[in-house]
Amino acid sequence: MALTKEFKQTVKERAEREPEFRQGLLNEAVNEILSGNLESGKLLMKDYINSSITFPFLAKKLHKNDKSLQRMFSSKGNPTMSNFCEILKVVQKKEGIKLQSRAG
Numbered sequence: 001m002a003l004t005k006e007f008k009q010t011v012k013e014r015a016e017r018e019p020e021f022r023q024g025l026l027n028e029a030v031n032e033i034l035s036g037n038l039e040s041g042k043l044l045m046k047d048y049i050n051s052s053i054t055f056p057f058l059a060k061k062l063h064k065n066d067k068s069l070q071r072m073f074s075s076k077g078n079p080t081m082s083n084f085c086e087i088l089k090v091v092q093k094k095e096g097i098k099l100q101s102r103a104g
Contacts, residue, residue: 015051
């Protein structure tokens with residue numbers, strides 16, 4: 001089911017004013033990917049990027065084309081581990097957090 005523009009705007013506005021919500025979106029995206037739910041993880045990561053740092057900002061930091069980054073997180077996209085790790089470095093720095101994995 002496609003998200004409406006109104007819903008996406010609501011997510012963006014909430015992410016802008018609530019760092020905990022924004023970081024929760026990032027955390028859920030990474031957890032989904034680590035759990036093997038790549039499609040859900042990519043969609044959540046795309047939502048996080050769109051509602052927080054934006055693809056143009058991320059592209060500038062990574063010296064990549066923003067359209068190329070957007071394709072990585074599309075339904076047919078397949079980001080390499082190298083690209084994904086570079087993206088995580090940027091978002092962690094921007095958020096001022098350090099993501100950690102835990103068994104459990």
